[in-house]
Amino acid sequence: MIKIFNSLGKSVQEFIPMDKRHIKIYVCGPTVYDKIHIGNARPLVVFDVFVRLLKKSFEKVTYVRNITDVDDKINKKSIETGIPINELTKQTIKNFHSDCFYLKNIHPDFEPKATDHINEMIEMIKVLIKKNFAYEVSGNVMFRVNKFHDYGLLSNRTLDEMIAGARVDVADYKENSADFTLWKPSSIDLPGWESPWGRGRPGWHIECSAMSKKYLGDEFDIHGGGIDLVFPHHENEIAQSCCANETLKMARYWVHNGYVNIDEKKMSKSGNNFITISDLLQKFNGEALRFFLLQAHYRAPLNYKKAYLNDANSSLSRLYRAVDGLGVEGEPDEEILNSLKNDLNTPKAIARAHYLAESANKGSKEAGQLLKNSSKILGILENDSEKWFKEGANQFFSSTNDNDISPKDIEELIKNRLEAKKSKNYRLADQIRNNLFKKGIILEDHVDGTNWRRS
RNA sequence: GGCCCGAUGGCAGAGGGGUUAUGCAGCGGCCUGCAAAGCCGUUUACAGCGGUUCGAAUCCGCUUCGGGCCUCCA
Numbered sequence: 001m002i003k004i005f006n007s008l009g010k011s012v013q014e015f016i017p018m019d020k021r022h023i024k025i026y027v028c029g030p031t032v033y034d035k036i037h038i039g040n041a042r043p044l045v046v047f048d049v050f051v052r053l054l055k056k057s058f059e060k061v062t063y064v065r066n067i068t069d070v071d072d073k074i075n076k077k078s079i080e081t082g083i084p085i086n087e088l089t090k091q092t093i094k095n096f097h098s099d100c101f102y103l104k105n106i107h108p109d110f111e112p113k114a115t116d117h118i119n120e121m122i123e124m125i126k127v128l129i130k131k132n133f134a135y136e137v138s139g140n141v142m143f144r145v146n147k148f149h150d151y152g153l154l155s156n157r158t159l160d161e162m163i164a165g166a167r168v169d170v171a172d173y174k175e176n177s178a179d180f181t182l183w184k185p186s187s188i189d190l191p192g193w194e195s196p197w198g199r200g201r202p203g204w205h206i207e208c209s210a211m212s213k214k215y216l217g218d219e220f221d222i223h224g225g226g227i228d229l230v231f232p233h234h235e236n237e238i239a240q241s242c243c244a245n246e247t248l249k250m251a252r253y254w255v256h257n258g259y260v261n262i263d264e265k266k267m268s269k270s271g272n273n274f275i276t277i278s279d280l281l282q283k284f285n286g287e288a289l290r291f292f293l294l295q296a297h298y299r300a301p302l303n304y305k306k307a308y309l310n311d312a313n314s315s316l317s318r319l320y321r322a323v324d325g326l327g328v329e330g331e332p333d334e335e336i337l338n339s340l341k342n343d344l345n346t347p348k349a350i351a352r353a354h355y356l357a358e359s360a361n362k363g364s365k366e367a368g369q370l371l372k373n374s375s376k377i378l379g380i381l382e383n384d385s386e387k388w389f390k391e392g393a394n395q396f397f398s399s400t401n402d403n404d405i406s407p408k409d410i411e412e413l414i415k416n417r418l419e420a421k422k423s424k425n426y427r428l429a430d431q432i433r434n435n436l437f438k439k440g441i442i443l444e445d446h447v448d449g450t451n452w453r454r455s
Numbered sequence: 456g457g458c459c460c461g462a463u464g465g466c467a468g469a470g471g472g473g474u475u476a477u478g479c480a481g482c483g484g485c486c487u488g489c490a491a492a493g494c495c496g497u498u499u500a501c502a503g504c505g506g507u508u509c510g511a512a513u514c515c516g517c518u519u520c521g522g523g524c525c526u527c528c529a
Contacts, residue, residue, distance in 0.1 A: 028529075029529095030529080031527090031528085036529085037529090039528095039529060040528095040529050041529085042529065043529050044529085071527090072527085073527070073528095155458090155459095155524080155525090156458075156459075157457085157458060157459095157524090157525075158458095160457095161457055161458065161525075162457095162525070204527085225529065226528075226529025227523080227524085227529080228523085228524075228527095228528050228529060229528080229529070230524080231524065231525070232525090232526090233528090256529090257529070258460095258523095258529095259522090259523080259529075260529085261522080264521065264522070265522080266522080266523070266528090267529095268527090268528055268529085269527090269528070270526095270527060270528060271528090295467070295468070295478085296467085296468065296469090297468085297469075300461085300468085300469095301460090301461075301522070301523085302467095302468095303467085305466095305467090307466085307467095307479095308466090308467065308479095310479090311466085311467070311478075311479050311480090312467095312478095312479095314478085314479065315477095315478055315479070317492095318478080318492095318493095321492070321493085339469095345469075345470095347468060347469050347470095347476095347477080347478095348469055348470080348476085348477085350468095350469095350477075350478080351468090351469065351476060351477040351478075352477085353477095354477055354478060355476095355477080358493095358494090361492095361493055361494070362493090362494070421488080424488075426488055426489070429488090429489090430488095430489070430490080433489095433490075433491090442490095442491060442492090443490085443491070444490090444491045444492055445487075445489095445490080445491075445492095446492090451491090451492090453491095453492095
């Protein structure tokens with residue numbers, strides 16, 4: 001039995017699928033105007049583990065993660081940089097995919113782009129207008145918030161509170177200050193599509209309603225994303241989808257991950273206190289970043305410090321040592337699986353992984369094998385241990401490092417050192433070892449020879 | 456102003472009414488030429504103040520501090 005915290009109801013609930021033969025999950029992906037940061041990576045990694053767990057537990061899972069490639073932030077960035085929108089989004093998507101690869105993400109089954117689904121959005125908006133849930137004012141189409149009884153249910157707030165706390169200038173074409181945009185007009189220099197309301201572009205929320213409907217249906221099992229999406233994004237999605245499709249719920253389970261903080265504050269692009277994944281990948285293996293993100297429970301805030309990534313790397317090395325030479329053969333560890341099934345308790349799963357590693361180091365072949373077999377569900381330890389220790393940070397980046405030394409040269413120096421050791425010239429032997437250490441290479445003497453690894 | 460969340464040992468971080476989390480760092484030991492890695496031992500923590508209880512870090516209340524949402528955000 002899988003249990004998960006449902007934001008709709010604010011409690012840990014047993015996951016009961018709509019159809020246990022086919023699980024449907026939608027996760028909000030990036031708006032592609034800039035490289036993603038470690039905070040953006042958290043949902044990518046968290047929901048990746050969740051999907052791995054679902055795929056392990058059910059015969060068929062459809063995982064959809066969208067790409068928002070029409071948005072005012074993209075327009076703004078394009079004007080600022082002079083890079084045409086198409087090029088900007090294309091390059092950003094490429095970076096995003098690269099980051100996902102290094103973070104060891106499995107591919108979503110569908111990765112729909114907003115610009116490929118404008119027609120679906122227009123159709124949905126037409127339905128909303130026809131059903132009187134939306135209205136047009138001079139090229140703007142607005143959602144009539146007070147027509148939807150459950151508005152505010154997900155984010156736990158009432159319409160009165162929203163209006164009372166409104167900190168934005170209210171556009172005069174709104175019937176109600178809480179009404180939100182489904183469609184807005186585009187001037188000729190901005191991206192736009194022909195519609196019954198003139199040339200324009202969609203509001204932010206409608207894409208997820210339209211695309212989840214297309215790939216998963218009117219109702220589906222799980223909708224995920226960062227906790228900052230609860231309001232207004234997910235609240236508005238629910239309003240649109242439920243009203244257009246005449247359903248009671250859009251998704252049965254709403255799952256939200258907590259923030260990554262830096263200096264106790266939420267990391268965000270607008271806060272200008274972020275650090276990108278591509279920057280971190282120059283220093284750290286993507287798997288260490290993944291491990292760092294999984295060390296805390298997904299709903300708790302997670303503070304970022306560079307030192308924590310070093311710790312993550314060390315912990316991961318400890319685990320890799322314990323599964324050296326092993327391949328996946330058989331089922332994952334039952335306790336790791338159970339921890340994940342209990343509201344995705346990855347810290348507990350990792351604690352169990354350490355226990356298995358210790359047992360393996362004490363000689364239990366079985367423990368090491370169970371740990372290796374669990375790699376697929378966690379998305380860590382999937383690499384070959386030998387490779388893990390010799391690659392260090394991702395090779396793609398380290399190959400350009402001036403300080404880099406080739407494995408061949410390392411082997412040569414090890415040979416020289418062994419000769420020195422044989423003739424009891426420990427001074428020379430230590431000198432060789434120290435010089436290598438300065439280049440980030442650590443030597444380990446064993447009865448059957450000397451191993452090296454990158455620090 | 457409204458609504459919400461959190462406070463665990465040097466650090467990170469689970470758990471959660473009575474029993475060792477775990478990792479990193481530190482210290483002592485085994486091993487080693489010395490290291491590294493590994494193993495053994497070790498430092499007994501739950502913001503403060505009240506309350507409930509045989510018993511509270513765990514439940515309730517208040518206080519303090521920190522954070523978040525209400526605007527784009529993962």
